[in-house]
Amino acid sequence: MTQVFFAIMVLSGGWALNGFIAREEPRVWTNLLSAYIFGMTILIMWELIVVGLGVSPVILPPPSMIYEALSSDLSGLVSTNEDGSLIIRDCGESLLCADFYQTFFKGVMRGYAMGCGAAFITAIAIDRSDFLKRGLLPIGNFVAALPIIGMAPILVMWFGFDWQSKAAVVVIMIFFPVLVNTMQGLDTAEKMQKDLMHTYAASYWQSLFKLRLPAAAPFIFNGLKIASTLALIGAIVAEFFGSPIVGMGFRISTGAGRLELDLVWAEIVVAAIAGSAFYGIVALIERKATFWHPSIRK
Amino acid sequence: MMRNFVPILTVTLVIFALWYAFAIVLNKNWAYDKATRGGYELSFTELVADTWSQKKPRLPTPDQVGTEIWKSTGMAAAKMWSRNEGKPFGERLAKVFGDKKSLLRHAWLTLSATLLGFVFGTGLGILLAVGIVHNKAMDNSVMPWVITSQTIPILALAPMIIVVLNAVGVSGLVPKAVISAYLSFFPVVVGMVKGLRSPDSMQLDQMRTWFASKSQVFWKLRLPSSVPFLFTSLKIGVAASLVGAIVGELTISQDGGLGARMLQGNYYGTTILIWAALIFAAAMAAILVSSVGLVERITKKRMGFVS
Numbered sequence: 001m002t003q004v005f006f007a008i009m010v011l012s013g014g015w016a017l018n019g020f021i022a023r024e025e026p027r028v029w030t031n032l033l034s035a036y037i038f039g040m041t042i043l044i045m046w047e048l049i050v051v052g053l054g055v056s057p058v059i060l061p062p063p064s065m066i067y068e069a070l071s072s073d074l075s076g077l078v079s080t081n082e083d084g085s086l087i088i089r090d091c092g093e094s095l096l097c098a099d100f101y102q103t104f105f106k107g108v109m110r111g112y113a114m115g116c117g118a119a120f121i122t123a124i125a126i127d128r129s130d131f132l133k134r135g136l137l138p139i140g141n142f143v144a145a146l147p148i149i150g151m152a153p154i155l156v157m158w159f160g161f162d163w164q165s166k167a168a169v170v171v172i173m174i175f176f177p178v179l180v181n182t183m184q185g186l187d188t189a190e191k192m193q194k195d196l197m198h199t200y201a202a203s204y205w206q207s208l209f210k211l212r213l214p215a216a217a218p219f220i221f222n223g224l225k226i227a228s229t230l231a232l233i234g235a236i237v238a239e240f241f242g243s244p245i246v247g248m249g250f251r252i253s254t255g256a257g258r259l260e261l262d263l264v265w266a267e268i269v270v271a272a273i274a275g276s277a278f279y280g281i282v283a284l285i286e287r288k289a290t291f292w293h294p295s296i297r298k
Numbered sequence: 299m300m301r302n303f304v305p306i307l308t309v310t311l312v313i314f315a316l317w318y319a320f321a322i323v324l325n326k327n328w329a330y331d332k333a334t335r336g337g338y339e340l341s342f343t344e345l346v347a348d349t350w351s352q353k354k355p356r357l358p359t360p361d362q363v364g365t366e367i368w369k370s371t372g373m374a375a376a377k378m379w380s381r382n383e384g385k386p387f388g389e390r391l392a393k394v395f396g397d398k399k400s401l402l403r404h405a406w407l408t409l410s411a412t413l414l415g416f417v418f419g420t421g422l423g424i425l426l427a428v429g430i431v432h433n434k435a436m437d438n439s440v441m442p443w444v445i446t447s448q449t450i451p452i453l454a455l456a457p458m459i460i461v462v463l464n465a466v467g468v469s470g471l472v473p474k475a476v477i478s479a480y481l482s483f484f485p486v487v488v489g490m491v492k493g494l495r496s497p498d499s500m501q502l503d504q505m506r507t508w509f510a511s512k513s514q515v516f517w518k519l520r521l522p523s524s525v526p527f528l529f530t531s532l533k534i535g536v537a538a539s540l541v542g543a544i545v546g547e548l549t550i551s552q553d554g555g556l557g558a559r560m561l562q563g564n565y566y567g568t569t570i571l572i573w574a575a576l577i578f579a580a581a582m583a584a585i586l587v588s589s590v591g592l593v594e595r596i597t598k599k600r601m602g603f604v605s
Contacts, residue, residue: 059465236454268455
């Protein structure tokens, strides 16, 4: 029970600290700091309550155990020799690394590139036909709201257990969100701006590349950001339906069945970091590419 | 709307045509296999006829899927209905929805998990948003985590949530609803925070000149002006909630649901079953989103928002 008491104290302490920080002049570091304090508070409370109440690790392992599983698995990758030199082993030596490579680099990245590319090219291809645009935009919006993830078992049946089926699930999940966003983006250039391009005697392609695509960039990046989170979800869920004996989704579903929850949580930590990093990288590219946009300009 | 009707119809027709074409391409191997084994030649029309009427095709045609849906909803319901003649109305209806072969039962299971999760998620989202708008410390500390929570592939957690809740003795609807709630709370938080902050300083000043208390400002200004934002979020939230329920059912299939039906089809290779469940789920998503849209239109009209 003492641990639970400590947990309550940590919570109130963290809360008071954040209240104190909130009264400061808001700066970037104060926001980051209070988010960090809140996260740490939750983690410490989790640890204390799980240990204090004696919750079985089969139900909810404490963070320390998850960290243990994570580090003991990854320590197989790097070790030091007797003379102090580093040995870096093959990714296959570690379960987490092998799963990550299979799911992220084989399934997610390839699917993401194919899906975004296909959606972008489709958007450009139908751009000149007002008829097609008016037909596809409502349908695209509709399909983007459908539970497409249900296609996963069908695609696993069609494309087999390896990464091809995972990439296919990723492609169909992200195609319509990216398509709809790109199409909307291509419509954002104002009439005045288009008229100006017209007075310059710009050809269709010139006005596309110099005016409309740059103007569409914020929308396209919005689609790419949505797609980045969908892609990882799609690949992991697709692995629930059959995969070679490697992959994050495979490990999670079999691990949960075998009650190896520390490994499952370690896998989820890797997925969370990968998902956030993927999103972050796309957002970073967006900042660099659309530096002129009011929401980014200082 | 009318302006778009012809283009939408054309695109839909093209999609159907492509669907039939793909059915030929994907199913032709099996048709050829049968022909070689039977020792006969296939003409093109025979090939087409075969690919469009296989029992376990790789890709069923729209009419096969439509027939399957009709068989497992309307026809099954009518059969059950007539079999229980003489029983009171409520019991008869319960029999229809309890029929294991009926898609209606599975759809009802999915729908109830979806709605339960949607209500949980929306409630949690609104509460969090109110807290975030009124408490600066909460805004600083919770909001970043709310955003991060969505870059985590939450559906990966689905099997574990279900196993863990099962271990604690919670099963059935609730685990699915928990996944639904997690997916639907995010759009609500983001939309509500935006909405509750949407009154401009002029309106807030006006409330001040009336000496309004904080709770009066909330109930009479902030909350009403957040309504349009809330409904936009609810439309996204309800669709996400359905996805959550289906994925929950894909991982735990004991007690049925559209997702469980898909999984069943996956095991037995009855693709028509999967497609029927999929199309039914799509229709359900459309109905859910458009009914939220309907409530939105009525509410906005009553409240005097100009659309």
